[in-house]
Amino acid sequence: MKKRAPAAKRSTAPIRPKPEPGYHHGELQEALIAASEAILAEQGAEAFTLREAARRAGVSPAAPSHHFGNAQGLLTEVAIRGYDALAGALREAASGEQGTRDKLHAQGLAYVDFALRHPGRFQMMFANKRLVADDARLKQASRAAGHAFEVVVAELTGGTAKEAKTAAAAAWSTVHGFAKLALEEKFGSVNNEAGRREIMMTLDQVLNYLWPASGTRR
Template identity: 50%
Template sequence: MTNKPERDAYHHGDLREALIRAADTILAERGVEGFSLREAARRAHVSPAAPAHHFGSSAGLLTEVAILGFQELARHIDIERTAGNPTARLKRQGVGYVRFALAFPGRFHLMFRHELLLSDDARLAAASEQAKTPIAQTIAALRGLPEDAELDTGARAMLLAAWSAVHGFAHLALDGKFSGLTPEAGSAHLLEELLPEMLETLWPEPGS
């Protein structure tokens, strides 16, 4: 009697998780442009048809990785509300945002490539909202609003400015653009010195 193919050893949930892990690894190694369903299947030791069977399409599998990204981002920026004043908290969240991007570059680049994802996926929308909430609450506190209040026009503009600053910094860091500006462009220097100095310029402590 011949042995069954290795893929038959997977339970449904195990195979699903194996494919998500494989896709996540490919993105970390090769970036979004280097991803393919066939390569994900090869790394999970299953047939080329298996990813489409479980996720429907490349977008379905990539959406699962994007959800992981937003969940991890939320953990990086979820600072205790009692940890300093709102300005200090916002700066710590900014560092957490960039720290996430440097630690998970594949996920970071994927999360904002909406054309590659299932944009109407409810779980993706919920994970994205979860990642926005900690900074939105900090912005509300800075504006003197209840932390769970709907942001007014000024608060939304502040949120956009904060996101633009750290998102742009993260992209520049990942692209190696700081190497010409500072002799020490490693992650530790960027996170512990350059980024905090930039954030202090943008959001000085009250009374400073």
């Protein structure tokens, strides 16, 4: 009777995921973020899935979890970049004006313009239940966007830091509420350039009522 060959020993070493073909580590992260933003722009936050992000990036369904942990991790990175871009837009808007009221007026326009041009990303930035809400980088990015308002409002009010923060919160609440209503098409269509122009004209009138720009009559 022939003896059976001893069974091969199973390796106890951890199985490491194979690297995705065609991507370096950082490139894959960027591809997944770009794919996620495309989904948000086209279909909104409710349609987002890790599987679809992976499919669009041309990688395996498991790839996103290797880099971001889960859907919350990936969407948090998208939100952080959204806040960074919004803060940049607000600072740029203020830098192009001389008068303080003009700066605040320009920031209000820039805020809503950002929301209209990036509706999926904008809505995800404030969808706390879908993000890692206690992420330190997310909190910092959000504060930076708010600070862009605070700096201008501090110039306008000339009061204490606490008063400036309160006034900045009022300014942010105003334009954020308008942006949310605009995305719900309460002021016109957001799906074409003519509709967006109409929305921005309405916003301009609202801002002139609240904090008139130089040379504007109420």
